[in-house]
């Protein structure tokens with residue numbers, strides 16, 4: 167019993183993220199009991215730093231370390247850690263970027279023989295004479311950059327969960343000079359490096375260790391609102407924060423090491439959850455002794471087109487392999503023939519189905535002939551899902567779940583129930599967002615003020631990649647659909663998930679997502695969206711080899727398959743179940759890609775738990791794949807998950 171509880175707690179710790187105020191609430195009882203959390207944090211950070219140097223064959227006695235230290239407790243953690251490293255013989259220089267430092271931490275650092283460089287002329291730090299000229303201040307910044315660039319290791323302890331908005335002042339200057347900074351459109355480009363297993367360092371020096379969070383990162387919304395120094399390793403304290411999971415911030419965290427402070431997680435509500443085997447397993451319906459092909463679930467697909475018949479093949483093969491009893495395909499003759507040649511098991515034509523997948527490889531409005539058959543079929547089908555404030559919507563709510571991809575996205579009705587799953591990539595979500603904005607359904611950007619973007623400018627794919635939670639959130643709120651936004655880390659936001667709606671924006675301005683769905687909210691009642699505490703689901707199981715044409719078609723078919731299997735015998739959908747099954751589809755898809763490419767690299771890597779025996783590190787980078795390989799590996803991925 168106790169062992170099971172421990173296992174469950176460990177799973178939660180490694181796969182759930184909590185916003186900063188929840189983390190502070192979890193710390194409070196321990197601090198009140200006098201548990202020395204800062205010393206524990208610093209000890210772990212020093213240990214991780216020494217390990218990073220050791221991994222690069224740098225002896226601690228020969229190591230040059232630079233600590234970037236801010237005035238808060240994050241800086242305190244850094245100072246105690248730096249003191250421990252100086253005690254071990256490393257040469258450590260603390261570069262103070264604020265006007266103050268954590269006094270006890272600083273005293274320990276000085277006692278250990280650490281050196282200090284103060285950048286702010288207004289600094290008030292015991293034993294340090296400041297008040298230097300503006301010219302000298304500029305010279306000190308140049309010196310600081312030189313020292314940092316020549317160091318073996320930079321420890322970034324400027325800000326942690328106390329960050330407010332983008333980094334400004336000297337911390338902002340240091341991050342911009344040593345790391346990356348926003349371009350004129352507000353986009354912060356991350357370094358262009360190969361994606362290696364375990365988010366390994368690719369040999370560049372200095373190494374960067376972030377304390378709790380990389381300074382300047384959007385702790386709660388996962389954005390990069392300003393300059394930031396991308397870390398090789400982030401040592402995170404107590405619990406994961408959303409930035410550890412949400413793109414793009416998660417890519418700036420590097421490898422995660424989590425220090426368990428034994429927080430009581432039992433009553434806390436995570437805001438983001440990473441899909442793992444155990445969660446995905448729930449979406450895989452095991453066959454029953456008495457099953458027939460119909461009871462195992464039938465998927466209908468309106469996919470592919472005369473121009474892109476391959477999308478029909480990929481989506482059909484994925485649906486057929488995703489634990490279903492049968493697939494029915496509807497499409498033009500050329501695509502039918504190709505589907506049958508690849509999957510003789512496919513049934514052509516209409517019939518009863520438990521789920522739909524539509525739109526993959528179908529032309530959008532810009533590219534379609536006026537009488538395009540796939541668009542006409544998809545449009546007719548989607549009409550049945552349209553919700554109206556003036557009707558009882560019984561028909562829409564009784565429809566089977568549907569996956570709406572690619573070319574069908576521009577036919578999505580204004581308001582739909584949550585068992586409509588849309589699966590855009592960033593470019594497609596940008597198009598949808600523009601359409602919703604033109605309809606007055608939502609505002610264009612939460613970061614317009616500091617990104618320099620004008621509201622009237624169209625939303626681009628890059629805007630979506632910079633603020634994926636914001637845009638996925640706003641599509642879910644505006645339409646009522648469950649939104650699966652594809653990427654290296656795929657995110658699923660359902661209308662039942664409220665995270666990201668208001669104060670969680672780190673950019674300083676509230677995320678403004680108007681919610682016209684409120685007008686039809688009551689009509690969505692049979693699809694239960696009441697569980698407002700649903701987390702954002704994230705999935706990073708795929709290696710980057712998966713970024714290949716047709717991979718999205720495979721995903722749409724696969725999710726259709728999982729929905730069909732789960733629909734059997736069900737009397738109504740819960741929005742949270744739809745989100746879970748969609749996210750599980752992304753997880754299976756990623757695992758299938760990992761199997762097909764024999765790669766150990768994943769978009770998101772579960773953190774190492776500090777102090778516990780680490781799993782053996784694999785370093786297989788794998789090999790390129792095509793989307794058909796992924797479809798073929800679905801069965802093996804399902805087997806691995808249920809094993």
Ligand SMILES: NC(=O)C1=CN([C@@H]2O[C@H](COP(=O)(O)OP(=O)(O)OC[C@H]3O[C@@H](n4cnc5c(N)ncnc54)[C@H](OP(=O)(O)O)[C@@H]3O)[C@@H](O)[C@H]2O)[C@@H](O)CC1
Pocket residue numbers: 193197203204205207236237238239240241243264324325326327328329330331332333334335337338377378379403
């Ligand atoms: N609580 C605990 O028990 C434990 C907490 N722990 C640690 O405490 C950390 C939280 O510490 P915290 O609350 O002191 O905040 P912190 O992240 O250091 O930030 C404050 C500093 O940042 C600065 N600053 C802020 N915004 C800025 C901006 N935009 N641009 C520039 N500067 C900005 C701000 O400057 P100011 O605004 O005051 O001028 C101030 O100097 C947490 O992440 C973890 O590491 C561990 O020890 C475990 C136990």
Ligand SMILES: Nc1ncnc2c1ncn2[C@@H]1O[C@H](COP(=O)(O)OP(=O)(O)O)[C@@H](O)[C@H]1O
Pocket residue numbers: 572591652653654655656708709710711712713714715716717718719720721755769
């Ligand atoms: N860098 C990456 N790492 C892992 N998976 C990725 C990466 N980039 C894209 N993907 C995945 O690859 C798939 C691509 O889908 P999509 O862009 O729709 O392709 P297509 O339209 O050609 O089928 C998605 O499932 C997405 O999550």
